[in-house]
Amino acid sequence: MNVGVLYSRIRQDEKLLLSELRDRGHDVTKIDVRKQTFDLTEAPEAFDDLDLVVDRCMATSRSLYATKFCEQYGVPVVNSAATAETCADKVENSLALAAAGVPTPTTKTAFTTDAAMEIIDEFGYPCVLKPVMGSWGRLMAKIDSKSAAEAILEHKATLGHYEHKVFYVQEFVEKPGRDVRVLAVDGEPIAAMARSGDHWLTNAAKGADTEPFELDDEALELVEMASDAVGGGLLGVDLMETDGDQTDWNYTVHEVNHTVEFKALNEAVDTDVPSKVVDWLEAKADAAGGDADVEDAVAEVSD
Numbered sequence: 079m080n081v082g083v084l085y086s087r088i089r090q091d092e093k094l095l096l097s098e099l100r101d102r103g104h105d106v107t108k109i110d111v112r113k114q115t116f117d118l119t120e121a122p123e124a125f126d127d128l129d130l131v132v133d134r135c136m137a138t139s140r141s142l143y144a145t146k147f148c149e150q151y152g153v154p155v156v157n158s159a160a161t162a163e164t165c166a167d168k169v170e171n172s173l174a175l176a177a178a179g180v181p182t183p184t185t186k187t188a189f190t191t192d193a194a195m196e197i198i199d200e201f202g203y204p205c206v207l208k209p210v211m212g213s214w215g216r217l218m219a220k221i222d223s224k225s226a227a228e229a230i231l232e233h234k235a236t237l238g239h240y241e242h243k244v245f246y247v248q249e250f251v252e253k254p255g256r257d258v259r260v261l262a263v264d265g266e267p268i269a270a271m272a273r274s275g276d277h278w279l280t281n282a283a284k285g286a287d288t289e290p291f292e293l294d295d296e297a298l299e300l301v302e303m304a305s306d307a308v309g310g311g312l313l314g315v316d317l318m319e320t321d322g323d324q325t326d327w328n329y330t331v332h333e334v335n336h337t338v339e340f341k342a343l344n345e346a347v348d349t350d351v352p353s354k355v356v357d358w359l360e361a362k363a364d365a366a367g368g369d370a371d372v373e374d375a376v377a378e379v380s381d
């Protein structure tokens with residue numbers, strides 16, 4: 079197959095993916111989104127003859143638009159623009175999970191500092207204030223007191239960008255010092271790891287320790303539900319263990335990520351993660367090619 083890879087920087091994750099694709103004899107077209115221009119209807123040359131595009135853009139804005147252009151050009155892209163849109167924004171992410179009945183931390187959103195303060199007073203301390211867009215735990219605040227809340231809210235309100243005027247407040251989940259990252263393809267887990275650390279943020283990007291995590295039936299069900307909720311794809315589903323203290327579930331899903339990193343996971347588990355990802359990409363390209371073959375055949379018959 080001929081795979082296009084949308085990127086701006088080739089990290090270890092992309093290196094793993096590219097070398098697995100090349101080892102299997104696939105053609106790879108790297109598309110640097112910083113240099114590429116996108117016409118409204120006519121696909122740029124780089125998109126000629128691609129069977130599938132994999133979006134590996136680091137910047138959310140690029141990911142959101144580039145996937146839309148792929149779809150406009152009729153080139154199959156993973157993840158889809160709709161999935162990217164849902165996952166890129168924490169409000170949309172939470173709305174989708176809640177609508178699908180996936181247990182997710184209690185969350186409220188407000189558009190002014192006064193209304194946000196009302197939520198914080200209601201949730202009590204500590205609680206969590208998250209930027210609606212962003213990753214690697216950046217600008218996430220664990221709020222321990224009213225004076226801290228006032229300072230952070232004022233700061234955010236004066237930062238200027240409209241995203242900082244959306245206040246996304248979440249209950250603080252008393253997790254057992256770790257959270258769980260599951261890499262899944264259309265709801266089917268490839269591998270999972272627990273990320274633990276002394277800091278309340280346990281992202282791998284914050285230097286958390288990682289170890290393989292065995293998914294039980296409930297976690298498997300939740301990963302599938304969470305993936306479906308955001309439209310499927312190659313996803314990082316993040317869960318925290320709650321021991322059923324608030325709901326019937328022993329987990330809560332706090333987020334589903336759409337341009338998921340997998341280097342740390344690949345190092346933590348025995349599974350060959352890039353190989354499993356490429357298995358899935360091949361299946362996706364086959365399925366997309368199959369659809370195109372059927373469309374061609376139908377067009378020929380009606381000609």
Ligand SMILES: Nc1ncnc2c1ncn2[C@@H]1O[C@H](COP(=O)(O)OP(=O)(O)OP(=O)(O)O)[C@@H](O)[C@H]1O
Nearest residue numbers: 206212213214215216248249250251257279280281
């Ligand atoms: N409500 C919460 N209560 C307690 N801990 C939380 C809560 N939400 C997030 N965390 C912790 O903070 C970390 C980062 O959270 P989250 O995934 O929402 O942020 P992010 O910036 O999108 O990170 P990533 O890019 O790794 O997904 C999680 O790994 C988890 O350990």
